[in-house]
Amino acid sequence: MKINKDKLADFIAAISEQTVYAPQKRGEALVFAPVAKGSNVNLAAANTTIPPKSVVFPQTETLLRFELGKTDLEAPVQEGKAVMLGVRPCDARAMVIVDNVFSWDVDDPYYLQKRADLTLVGLACLEPCVNCFCSSVGGGPASKEGLDVLMTDLGDGYLLEVLTEKGQTLCQSAEGLLEESVKEDKDAAEKLHAAAVNKITRQAPDTGPIPAGLPRLWEDPLWAEVSESCLGCGICTYLCPTCHCFDIQDESEGCDSRRCRTWDSCMFPEYTLHASGHNPRPTRRERTRNRINHKYSYFVDKFNVIACVGCGRCINLCPVNIDILNILSKVGEAL
Ligand code: SF4
Ligand code: SF4
Secondary structure, eight states: OEEEGGGHHHHHHHTTTSEEEEEEEETTEEEEEEOOTTOOOOOOSOSOSSOTHHHHSOSEEEEEEEETTOOOEEOOOOOOOEEEEEEOHHHHHHHHHHHHHHTSSSOOHHHHHHHHTEEEEEEOOSSOOTTOOGGGTTOOTTOOTTOSEEEEEOSSEEEEEEOSHHHHHHHHTTGGGOBOOOHHHHHHHHHHHHHHHHHOOOOOOOOTTHHHHGGGGTTOTHHHHHHTTOOOOOHHHHTOTTOOOEEEEEEEETTEEEEEEEEOOTTSGGGGOOTTSOOSSOSHHHHHHHHHHIIIIIHHHHHSSOSOOOOOHHHHHOTTOOOHHHHHHHHHHHO
16 A cells, blocks of 8 residues: 555544554654644654653553542543554564563553554654664564554655554555555665665674673673763663653542552662662662663563664663663673
C-alpha cells in the first residue's frame, strides 16, 4: 500500500475513532502527544526526545483511588484503543524488550492493557542521528520488530508495509485513501533502507563477550573513570526507551487519595537507599556500573536480549557528555 502525503490528514481523520499519537513539539522537546481532530502531523522531524514508552508506561500513572477511612478502591478507567504514528524502529524494538518485564513474574494489567490496545505505525529512519547505533545491537533503521505497519518516506508519499493483523485492521479503516503500491515503490524503499544503514557512523563494540564478561570487571577502575563527571540527573534512564523502573507512592489531599507510580532511576542515590541508612550503591561509580550491567548483562541473563536498542538518546542528552559507546569500548578493552 502507499499513501500520498497530502492525504495524511484524511488518514488521521479516518482512524480517529482511536486516539492518534504523533510526534509534536512541546517547548524544546519532541514528544508523542494526541493529534487534535482535523489536524495534520509532521513526521519528518528527528526521533522524539521522550520515547513512546511514555504512552504505555506514563511518567506518572494512577493505579487506584481511595478515600481515607473507607475500604472501597476505585480502579482508573483504561483509555481505550490508540495508534502511534511515526514510531522509530529502535523504539518499537524497545517496547518488545520492555514487554518482558511487565509480563514476567506478575502480569501488569495497566501496562499490558495499553499495549494490547495500541497499534504501532513505524517510520523507517532514513537519516539516522549522529549517535544512533541500532545496527550494532540487533536492530536497524528499517527493523520491523514490534511494529504493526512500517512506513517509508518515498518523497511524495509513504510506502506502507502491513506487518500484523492490527496493522491490517488499521489500514482497512482508511482503505479509500490508500493505493496499491507497485514493485518500483518497494525497490525504492529497499534502496533507501540500505543507504540508511550505511549512514550510521557509530557502532557498539562486539557485544558477544560483554554479557558474560561484565561481572569479571566488577572492581575494575574503569567504573570510577567513566562516572567521574556524572551529575546523577537521571536523564539517561528517564529518556531511555528500555528503562522501566518505577516507584509507587500514596498521595492524599484531604480524604481523597490515590496510589500512583512514577518513573524512577537507578542513577539516583535514593533508588537503593535502605531504611537503615545503608546504601549498597553509595556513589555514582556503583550506579553507573549497575546501569551498564543491567542493560548488557543482567537483562541478557534473564531475557536473552540486550536492554539497549542504540537510539543514542542517553548520549545526545547527557548534560556532561557521558557516552555509553565509550563506556562499552572501555569494557571491551578491559575484557
Ligand atoms: S544523563 Fe549523564 S549526568 Fe545524568 S545521570 Fe546519566 S550519565 Fe549521569
Ligand atoms: S541505553 Fe542509551 S542508546 Fe541504549 S536504548 Fe537506552 S537511551 Fe538508547
